[in-house]
Amino acid sequence: MRIIRIIGKELVSVKENIPFNLATIISPLLFLLAFVVMVSGGITIPVETQPASSESAFLQTTTNCVAPDGTPYLKLEEASAEGAPDGRSADRFIVEEEPSISENGATGTITHLVNDVNSNMTKNYANRLTGALVNYINENREANTVEVIEETRYESDIPWDESFAVSTLVFGAMLAGLLFGQLSMTSEWENATIKLLILSPCSAAKTATGKVAGACIKAFVAGAVLVGVVALLYDRTLISGLWLVVALCLMYVIFASLGFALGIAVRSTMTAFLVSLVISLCLWVAGGGFGDLSYFGNAAQMVGSVNPATYALDAVRYAYFGGVVNFTPLIVLAVGAAVTITLVCMLYICWLKSERAIS
C-alpha cells in the first residue's frame, strides 16, 4: 500500500515541474525527427556526368543500378561545364571512352573525379560506379559473368530512416528512464524535502522501489508518445507488440534505477540531466543505434556486448521488422533489470544509513 502511495506521489509531482517532464518527452522526439530527416535522402546520392546521360548508353543504364525496392543508387546530373567542378558539385563520372561490351571482350575508360574531401564519400561513389559497371557488363554479355543469387534475412530491405526511427525509441527509453529516475531524487533536494525522506519510517527498499516504479511509469508515457509518433510517420504493422512493450519496459526499469542512483550521487537536476543526456547518447551510439556494430572494431564489439542498448536494439528491431527469433536480448535485459534495481535498492539503503548517522 505504501508503495502505491509513493508511486502516486511521484506521479503527482509531475505538476511541480511540468516543463521538465515535457522536455523529457520532447527531447527524444527532437532527436528522432532530426535523425529521420538527416537520412531521409536514403541511399541515393547525386553524381555529375560528362557527357550528359542521354549521350552515353552506359550512363543511361546506371539508372538501372538500383536496390531491389527500385531505389536508385545514383541521381544523375549533367556537369555544367568541362573543367574543375565547384565546391557544391557532387563527384563526377567522366566517360572518356564509352564502354563497349560484347561476348568477345569489353573496353572503355571511366574517370571518377573526386570532389569531396571525405574519404567515406569517395568510397560511396567508387562503390556505385563499380556496381554500375558490373550491372552494365552483366546486361550485355553472358559468358564469363557472375550472377549473384540473393537470399536476405528480411523480405525487403528495411528503409534507413525507418530503421533509425525505431532505434531512436531505445535512445528515448534510456533518456526518459535516466531523467525521471534522477528527478525522483534531485527534486527532494530542490524542494528541501530530503530530510523528510531520510527520516521517513517507510522501509528504504519500498521507498526506492516506489520511486523507481513512478519513474518507470512516467518513462512509459514518454515512450508511448515516441512510439505513437513513429507509428504516424511509418505505416508498419508490428511483428510483435509484446516484444516491444517488454523490451522498452525492461529498459525503463534499468535506466530509471540507474537514474535514481545518479540522482543520489549528483544531487543536482542540471548536472544529472547533462550526465543522462551524454550516457544515453553514448550508449545508443555504442550499441549500434547510429550504425551497425559490425562496421566497428573489436573494442566497439566488446563494449557492445555489455551495453544494454545493444540488446534493446535487437529486441525492438525484431518487434518491428521480424527476423530470427532470439530470446537472448529479452533475457539479458530482464536479468539486467533485476540486478540493477536490486543494487540500487541496496545503494539507497546504504546511503540512507549514512545520512541518518550524520543527522
Added chain:
Amino acid sequence: MNLFVQELKKLLALTKADPKSLAAGIIAPTVILIIFALTFGNFVSLKLAVVNDDVGTLGAAFEETVFSQTSPLSGESYFEAIEVDKDEAQGLYEQGRVNGILTIPVDFSERLESGEPAQVLYVFDNYNTDMAKNLRLYLDEGIFAFYQEHMPNMEIKVQREYAVGAQLDWFAIIAVGVFMLAFLMGSMFNFLYLLNKERVHATLSEYRLAPASLLPTFAARIVVALLAGVVGAAVNALLVWLLTGVNLACGLLAILPVLLMLGVAFVSFSAIVSLTVRKFSGAAMLSMVTAVVAWFLSGATTSVKYATGALLDVALALPSSYGLSQIRAAVFSVDQSVGGLLATGKGWIVMTVYAVVLATAAWLIYRKRMGGGGR
C-alpha cells in the same frame, strides 16, 4: 566597468568553488568523442562466411579477389573471409557473428570455362537499406576485379582523379565538429549552472535591489560562460589531436572569432529559454538538447552538401552550419563553403545576426526577470 569586473570575479570564484560547471562541459564532449572514436574512427572489414564448394580453381580465385578489395575509407579490405563449411556458416550467420554467407557452388569453374554465366549464392542481413547497399556493392567490387583478371579481353579502365586537395578521414571531420560542440556545451552549461546555483542560494534577489544597470552583470555572465567553453574546448582539442593527429591550434586565429560569435548566440539562446520558462531545469534541459540536435543538423556527421529539401533549409538557417564549415576550413586548409552555400561572408552575416538578435533578446529578458532599478 567596475560592476562588470566585480561580477566577473564573483562568477569566476563561483566557478572555482564548484568545478562541476566546468567538469560537465569537459567530460560530456570527451565521452562523446571517445564513443565516436570507437565507432566511426574504427571501421573494420565486414565479416562474411565463405563456403567454397567449387571443384575448379576459379572459385578460389574469385574468393581471393572478393576479399582483397580495399576501401578508400579505412584502407582495410571490404570483407574478411571466415572459411567454414555450410553448417558452421549458417550457425555463425544465425548468431549474428557474420554479416552474410557467400557460397561458391561446385560448378562455378566449370560454368565459366564453358562460357556460361556462373552463379554464387549470397545470403546476408539486409539490416537496413544502407547496410544492404554496402554488402551488395562491396561484392560488386570483388566481381569487377574478378572480371578484370579473368574475363578474356576485359579492358575497361576506371581511373580516379581528385578535384580536391586532400582526402580526410571521416572521424577526423566529425572530431572537429565535436570540438565545436564541446565549446558550445561548456559555455551553455556554465551559464545555466551558475544562474541556477544563485537561484537555489537565493542570491538573485540582490539583482532586484541593484540601483545600477544590470547590463555589466549580464555581460560578465556571458564572458565567464565563454571562458568555460574555451576550457572545455581546449581539453577536447587535445584529445582530438591525440586521437586523430589533427592540430586545432593551427587554425586558432580563424577559429576563435567563430567560436566567440557562436558562443554568444547559443549562450543567449539558453538564457532566453531558461529565463522565460517558469521552471528553470526543464528549460535548461531543452536548450541543451536543442544545441545538440542543431549540431547534428549543421553537418556534424554528414556534409550539408548532400542535404536537400527541408534538411538543407534547416542547415542553412543554423549559424552553427557556417561556423562548423569555417572551423573545418581553417583546420584542414580545404574549402568547406560547399560552392558558396556556406560562404564565409554569408556565414559571418548569419552568425552576427543570430548573436546580436539573441543577445539583445536575452538581455531584455534578463533585465525584466532579474528586475532592478537601472538607469
